Amino acid sequence: MIITLSNRKRGKDAMPLEVNLLGYDHEQEPIDRPRGMPLYQWFYCERGSGSLTVDDQRMIIREKQGFLLHPHVTHTYQPLSDDWTVHFVGFKGPLCANLLMNLGMYDSGAYYFSDPDFFRDRIADMLHLYMRDRQDHNGIAAACFHLLLGLSERIKHIEHIGVYNSNPIVDRAIATIERRYMEPLPIGDIAAEAGVSNEYLCGLFKKNVGQTVHHFLTITRVVNARLQLLQFPDKPIGDIAADCGFRSASHFCSVFRKYTGDTPAKYRQTH
Secondary structure, eight states, rough: EEEEEEOOOGGSSSSEEEEEEEEEEOOOOOEEETOOOOEEEEEEEESSSSEEEETEEEEEEEETTTEEEEETEEEEEEEESTTOOEEEEEEEEEHHHHHHHHHTTSSEEEEEEHHHHHHHHHHHHHHHHHHOTOOOOHHHHHHHHHHOOOOOEEEEEEEOOOOOOHHHHHHHHHHHHHHHHHHHOOHHHHHHHHHHHHSHHHHHHHHHHHSSSHHHHHHHHHHHHHHHHHHOOOOOOOHHHTTTOOOSSHHHHHHHHHHSSOOHHHHHHHH
16 A cells, blocks of 8 residues: 655745655565655565665665665665565655754665564554544654654664675575575575576676675575564574574574674673
């Protein structure tokens, strides 16, 4: 669902913050905007995964993550899975630049959400206000302001493993890794789904991504394990290891410590 809101006040009478776009449970289609949008936009990934490119930097957006786009910033985003579903809000106004700066939302880019329900519920609140009274611009703007204030305490810049040059073969390989990282995944299977030989994929992947296929797969597993450690504090580490494609809990702990400097238990405690 996408709703476009029309606010009539302009110039000196413009609202300090006004909401212009709302999206809820939207199955996201590919978007390419060389000149960006005249809005601030916050997105939250509910299901699936997609890629975001901002200023020639491409990154993976997974479930429980989201991204912020500032006005007039060149960007593209597209699904990596068939079910990439997002919620979003687009807003503008003379208050926005200083507000986002003070809230630490300095740049366009991707974020981790520590409270997955918060964004979804606030978008639902704004939709409810719109359905009740389509002219209640002040109420919807107030709900957006509440979203931004609360979001500042629930987001964190995340380290991305998916910054890479666009290439259709690499895109298919990464989509396969994103979809199947939780299972045993030989490079031959990834190459087969990408439609090329192992050797060709390895060379092309290294050239475009700057790392090997195996390294990318391992980091994908580590990133998803980090998310599970934080999102499910009572989930046994052995279960997280199995869900993220590691051979055993001991293998998981060894690899996790190599890439993060902490054991899974220490990481969970610290963060």
